[in-house]
Amino acid sequence: MKVALLTDCYLPRLGGIEVQTHDLAAHLMARGHEVEVFTATPGPLGERHGVVEVVDDVPVHRMALRLPWELPVNPLAPPEVRRRLQAGGFDVAHVHMGVVSPFATDLAGVALGLGLPTAITWHCLMERSRAVFRLLGHARRWGEQGAALSAVSGVAAASVQTVVGDHEVAVFPNGIDTDRWAPPAGGVRDHGGPVEVVASMRFAARKRPLAVLEVAARARKLLPADHQMRLTVYGEGPERRRLEKFVAAHAMGDWVHLPGRVTRDELRESYWRSHVYLTPARLEAFGIAALEARTAGLPVLARADTGVGDFVVDGESGVLGADDGALVAGLVQLVSDDALRQRMATHNATVPPAQTWPSIVDLAEAEYRRAGAV
Incomplete structure (x- = not known):
C-alpha cells in the first residue's frame, strides 16, 4: 500500500505523536509499504511552504507557515494537500489527532472528500475537546463517511466513543521496540543502597510534574x-522553575535530581539502573514513557484511570492507584518491599508487552482494510 500519514506535529519536534508517527512510518516501510508524511511542522532548517524533505528515507511534506513559536497550524494547506493526495496514488490516509489538531482535522476532511480510505487515530483523551467535537460534529461525520476510527488505548477509545455515536472506535496502541528497551541479560541494577525512583515527562502542567515531587x-x-x-525526574518545560522551588522549599536537594532532557539512549540506560518508574498523570491517553520503562524492566506506578492500564497489570507489572494518595501508598510499598519490587522487575524484564511493533503494524494494516483500502 501507499500510505499518507497526516499529522500536525512531526520531527524535529519531540513528543508522543511525533515519535510514534515517525516510528510507524519506518515499520510500515520495513513491511514493504510506501509512506509519505504531511505535517504542519517546519523542518530542522526551517523547511516549510510545501518543501518535501526526506527524513530517514520517508518523504515529509512540510506544509508549515512562518508563525510565532513555530505553531503547527496552516489553514491554507488543504487545497495543496488535496492536489498532492490526488496526484500521489495513495491507497489510504492515516490521520493522527492530538488534543488540538486543526491541521489534521482539516486534512481528515480533505482525504474523505477525495474518497480516499481514511483511518483516524486519537492520541489523546477527549476531556478538553469533547464539547468542541460535539458542537462541530467532525468525528461523527467522519464515522458516517466510512473512516476507521481508533484511539491509542481502551480509556482513550471510550473517551472518543462519547463524541462519535454508534461508530466503532478500535484500539490502535503506540508501539515499542522491545529489543531496544529490554534490559541486558542478568540486568544492571544494583540492589544495595537507596531505591532509585525515576520519572520522565514534559514539564508541563498537564503532565503533573509537581505531583511527582509531592x-x-x-x-x-x-x-x-x-x-x-x-x-x-527527566524532562524540560515551563514548570521547571516551580519544581526547583519545591525542591528547595522542602529541602529535597540531597535526594531529588532534575537533570533535564536526555537522549532516548541515555534514558534507557537510566531505566536499566533504576528500580521504580513513577507517573502521576491523570490525562494520559497512553503513556509512552511508562511503556518504555515497563519494557526496560521497571515496575510502573501510575493512575488506574489512564491508558497505562493497557500494559501494566496491577500487582504483576506495577501498581495502579485511584488517586495521589494511592500512589503514595504504592510507592511506599514498592520501595520497602524488596521481594515484591524484584518480582515485578523480573516479570517485566522477561515478559514483553503486547505493543511490539510487528503487532502494531498488523493492527495498522487491519485498520487500513477496515477503512476500505485493498
Missing part, C-alpha cells in the same frame, strides 16, 4: 528508616 515527598516520610530512596 508523591515522593509524602512517601519518603512514611518509609521505614532502613529503606531509603532517591528520585530522578
